[in-house]
Amino acid sequence: MNAPHTPDPSTRTVHRACHLCEALCGIDIQANEKEVISVRGDFADTFGRGHICPKAVALIDLHNDPDRLHTPMRRVGERWEAMGWDEAFTYVGERLA
DSSP states (O other): OOOOOOOOTTOEEEEEEOOSSTTOOEEEEEEOSSOEEEEEEOTTOTTTTTOOOHHHHTHHHHHTOTTOOOSOEEEETTEEEEOOHHHHHHHHHHHHO
């Protein structure tokens, strides 16, 4: 007989809406401090009832993409330079006004 599965205490599930299209599928994301473990449909979601499209399934691939940006970037001449979030919001806010 197998021992009952005990979940890793660092793993958590968060409930979100997929932002990749207008359907806004309800999703459950299981993650720990280091990685996203799975993306599944949220059965408690009123509209999707656990069903998600291939775009939502691909969220884990987008999250792990080595070319994904992790900080705001600003073009300086022909090159790109990283900037902090506070600086980025100020930079954009000054230009929107």
